[in-house]
Amino acid sequence: MARPTQPLISVDAVVTAALELIDESGDFSLPKVARKIGVSQSSIYNHVSGREEILELIRGRITEGSPVPPAGTPWDEVLRLEIREYRESFARHPRTAPLLVMQTVRHAKVIAFYERLSTALEEAGFAGTDVASALALIDSFAIGAALDLAAPGNVWEVEPGGGSALGRAVENASGLADRAGTAFAFGLEILIEGLRRRAAGL
Amino acid sequence: MARPTQPLISVDAVVTAALELIDESGDFSLPKVARKIGVSQSSIYNHVSGREEILELIRGRITEGSPVPPAGTPWDEVLRLEIREYRESFARHPRTAPLLVMQTVRHAKVIAFYERLSTALEEAGFAGTDVASALALIDSFAIGAALDLAAPGNVWEVEPGGGSALGRAVENASGLADRAGTAFAFGLEILIEGLRRRAAGL
Numbered sequence: 001m002a003r004p005t006q007p008l009i010s011v012d013a014v015v016t017a018a019l020e021l022i023d024e025s026g027d028f029s030l031p032k033v034a035r036k037i038g039v040s041q042s043s044i045y046n047h048v049s050g051r052e053e054i055l056e057l058i059r060g061r062i063t064e065g066s067p068v069p070p071a072g073t074p075w076d077e078v079l080r081l082e083i084r085e086y087r088e089s090f091a092r093h094p095r096t097a098p099l100l101v102m103q104t105v106r107h108a109k110v111i112a113f114y115e116r117l118s119t120a121l122e123e124a125g126f127a128g129t130d131v132a133s134a135l136a137l138i139d140s141f142a143i144g145a146a147l148d149l150a151a152p153g154n155v156w157e158v159e160p161g162g163g164s165a166l167g168r169a170v171e172n173a174s175g176l177a178d179r180a181g182t183a184f185a186f187g188l189e190i191l192i193e194g195l196r197r198r199a200a201g202l
Numbered sequence: 203m204a205r206p207t208q209p210l211i212s213v214d215a216v217v218t219a220a221l222e223l224i225d226e227s228g229d230f231s232l233p234k235v236a237r238k239i240g241v242s243q244s245s246i247y248n249h250v251s252g253r254e255e256i257l258e259l260i261r262g263r264i265t266e267g268s269p270v271p272p273a274g275t276p277w278d279e280v281l282r283l284e285i286r287e288y289r290e291s292f293a294r295h296p297r298t299a300p301l302l303v304m305q306t307v308r309h310a311k312v313i314a315f316y317e318r319l320s321t322a323l324e325e326a327g328f329a330g331t332d333v334a335s336a337l338a339l340i341d342s343f344a345i346g347a348a349l350d351l352a353a354p355g356n357v358w359e360v361e362p363g364g365g366s367a368l369g370r371a372v373e374n375a376s377g378l379a380d381r382a383g384t385a386f387a388f389g390l391e392i393l394i395e396g397l398r399r400r401a402a403g404l
Contacts, residue, residue, distance in 0.1 A: 026228025026297065094304070095228065098297045101349040106359045111368065114358055118367035129384065131367070132375035136385030137343075137392065140350050144342025147303040156316055157308045165320035165333070166313065173334035182331065183338030190339065190400055194392035 009039045011047050015057045019093065022058070026095045052103060059100055060107040063089045068116070075120035076192050082117055083142050083188060090146030097143050125199035134195060141191055149180045211241045213249050217259045221295065224260070228297045254305060261302055262309040265291045270318070277322035278394050284319055285344050285390060292348030299345050327401035336397060343393055351382045 017036040021028035030051065034041040048054055066085040069078045090097055105111060114135065121134050158164065160171035176182050219238040223230035232253065236243040250256055268287040271280045292299055307313060316337065323336050360366065362373035378384050 022228075026224075026300065095300045097300060098228065098349060098352070101353050102296070104354050104356050104359050111358060111360060115366055115368045118371050122367050122370075127374075129374045129378055130388065131371035132378075132381065133385040133388035135371060136347075136350050136382065137389035140343050140346025140385075140389060141339075142346070143349055144344070144346035145338075147300060147345055148338050148342050150300070151303050152306050154306050156313060157306050158313060164317055165324050166317045168324075169320050169333035169337060172329075172331045176331055176334075179334065180338065183335040183342075186332065186335035187339035187342060190396035191392070193399070194396035197395070198392055 008037055009043055009047060011057065013037055014044055014048055014054060015061050018054045019058050019061060019096070022095050022099065023093055027099065028054070055099060055103050056105075056107045058093075058096060059105065060109050062093050062096060063110060063113065066113075075123040076196065078116060078120040079138070079192055079195070080188060082113065082120075083138060083191075086113075086138075086142040087146045087149065087184065090143055091149040094147050094150040097147060101139075101143065121195075121199075124195060126195075130198075137191070137195075141187060145180075145184050145187065148183065151180065153179070155179075210239055211245055211249060213259065215239055216246055216250055216256060217263050220256050221260050221263060221298070224297050224301065225295055229301065230256070257301060257305050258309045260295075260298060261307065262311050264295050264298060265312060265315065268315075277325040278398065280318060280322040281340070281394055281397070282390060284315065284322075285340060285393075288315075288340075288344040289348045289351065289386065292345055293351040296349050296352040299349060303341075303345065323397075323401075326397060328397075332400075339393070339397075343389060347382075347386050347389065350385065353382065355381070357381075 014033055014037070017033045018028040021032055021036065030044055031041055033054070034044055037044075048057070063085070066089060067081075069081045073081070105114065117135060117138060118131055121131050126134055154170075156166060156170055158166050158170055160167055160174060173179050173182075216235055216239070219235045220230040223234055223238065232243055232246055235256070236246055239246075250259070265287070268291065269283075271283045275283070307316065319337060319340060320333055323333050328336055356372075358368060358372055360368050360372055362369055362376060375381050375384075
């Protein structure tokens with residue numbers, strides 16, 4: 001048998017294995033990552049410092065390929081584009097969400113993403129503690145919408161129609177080709193219009 | 203040794219064990235639940251039909267004790283109260299979020315919660331597909347805010363101040379006694395005001 005031309009282990013291989021474990025089971029551990037790659041646990045420490053660094057690399061990985069809005073894009077359009085990308089990144093890996101929100105953001109690419117959001121919010125007119133609050137609102141909405149995208153077609157088991165308000169809601173939504181997408185577009189515009197009015201002091 | 207006066211296994215014991223496993227590891231399995239209680243896996247099936255029923259019971263469990271707004275409460279106040287409760291329920295068990303959103307809601311108490319939200323949204327003036335979209339917006343915000351509540355104090359590793367928009371945001375927010383709570387209150391009012399204006403066709 002020829003010797004493998006590629007080493008089994010690399011930072012990329014560690015990140016891929018950990019992300020697959022999270023997608024399957026909701027979490028990962030270093031022994032499981034090592035077993036999955038087929039290497040010893042100690043050899044992983046030659047490539048990454050530990051669990052926290054792997055999670056930060058996953059944070060970068062899931063947003064890989066996200067386009068950056070060109071300079072000069074108006075603030076509301078920056079928010080639209082970035083929030084859409086954010087939702088899609090997490091929708092591909094919904095089970096990373098609880099793990100990633102519980103850890104300080106350190107990945108340079110993701111810090112740059114929040115810098116673009118902060119700059120757009122300042123451009124909208126926000127200042128002081130409201131910028132961080134608006135960032136949290138955007139975070140909450142995008143992560144929640146990503147999880148909603150992973151929801152089943154029938155969100156609630158309820159008699160369609162059937163005289164209840166929820167039944168009517170389910171019946172009306174049943175004709176939608178893309179329930180989650182329709183809801184996301186609805187929510188995104190409410191959010192941006194709400195931020196615009198708040199920043200203007202209305 | 204006296205015989206135990208309580209049997210080891212009950213529906214409640216199964217739900218408690220599964221919820222503890224999710225809190226610790228992000229997921230549960232029936233063999234792990236059985237091992238945790240100290241019973242055989244087959245005996246669990248005498249109490250619940252399987253994984254899906256356990257998850258539905260967890261959905262009911264985490265909202266246990268949530269007060270119901272009294273009849274006659276105005277729609278916007280119903281939304282405020284219910285969204286606060288929703289966030290707090292999930293904040294105590296953030297790792298249940300991805301599992302619960304991926305399963306159709308069947309628990310009667312939780313269906314009743316969505317019925318109260320739907321009724322409030324109709325009272326606000328929403329009709330047609332917008333009711334389901336507004337429910338999804340509320341869901342996304344509340345689940346996202348619950349995850350944000352589990353976030354660390356230092357959300358981003360960035361030089362406070364330091365000339366960047368994100369640095370300024372972090373510096374300004376650092377004086378807040380309750381960053382996540384401040385952000386939640388800010389977002390909740392933007393959301394409710396946005397829904398009010400949308401329902402009124404503004």
